[in-house]
Amino acid sequence: MADDITIHSLAETERTPAELAQLFNTAFGEYEGVVYFTPETMAWYVARPGLGREHTFVALAGDQLIGGVMVTCAPVVLGGEPISCGIIDSVMTLPTWRRRGVATRLMEHALAWMREAGLESSLLFTVPHSNGHRIYTRLGYIERATVSYYFALPAPRGKADPRLRAAVPGEEERVRALLNTWLRESDGYVPVDPGLWRWRREERPHELPCSVFVLEEAGQIRATGALCTTRVQLSSRPLDLVVLTDIAGDSPETREEMVRALLRRVPPGYGVGMLAGSHDPVLRALGEKLGMSCQDEVAMVIPFHPRAEGLLDRQPTGWYTLAESLIGV
Incomplete structure (x- = not known):
């Protein structure tokens, strides 16, 4: 016992x-x-x-x-x-x-x-x-x-976009700031401070590579996203999977365009995963549109303080699913 x-x-x-x-x-x-x-x-x-x-x-x-x-x-x-x-x-x-x-x-x-x-x-x-x-x-x-965990094997085809490029080391601080701006009101979001960014980017083991991309137009970053590669268990067998994370942008349209562009960067033979939530209609609708399978979980909270109780009375205006908690990447 x-x-x-x-x-x-x-x-x-x-x-x-x-x-x-x-x-x-x-x-x-x-x-x-x-x-x-x-x-x-x-x-x-x-x-x-x-x-x-x-x-x-x-x-x-x-x-x-x-x-x-x-x-x-x-x-x-x-x-x-x-x-x-x-x-x-x-x-x-x-x-x-x-x-x-x-x-x-x-x-x-x-x-x-x-x-x-x-x-x-x-x-x-x-x-x-x-x-x-x-x-x-x-x-x-x-x-x-x-929270919805979308996945597909093979990866959906996606769409080539000349605006997509890898973020260069000198601009990663800018990407971090944009994430905190675009996602700051999304429930579930953990604001990314320098220590968390360093852990995610510089300290991660070689078995879990992660690349950050931006969608740039006329010198302006319109959207960001990351590709994290890992191995997971699906249908009782190991599968090499590329997880799309931290999809953020200045409009719903640029977020969808970022996902479609990132899909073109998934290596042949790899599956693809994407996280969404019930208060994130853009990524949920896109996962369905792309014909991806879906596995749902729920986010649960408990308040310990009156301030938390008051905040939980508000309906979420967006949702961010924390990849390191739901999947481990």
């Missing part, structure tokens, strides 16, 4: 990224579209700004690692304004320990920790009607949006 386990921060143990990666791959191996973690990619992920070994909690049964949860402290836009938030990722339990209260114990520990840390809210993603969804609902989380 869960009474027989103990919960510790990763920093309080000698558990390695390799052990955490093995736990993750075992716990989520049956799920579609999930990234396969290596020790190197897990070490990078745990080093995510606001996470670290101190905010990664593990469940031990004696000396056996049986579960874990990650809590990233970051500002997240809710109700159109950034608010301090604990982003819950990777609530994982070994299959042999499921339905024994481990996930509930981990989440209760994480919730107590977030409240004590003074965070105003928490955000997580889960599959509707799943056991996890029932646990989170019982603990007080409420649904905020539907």
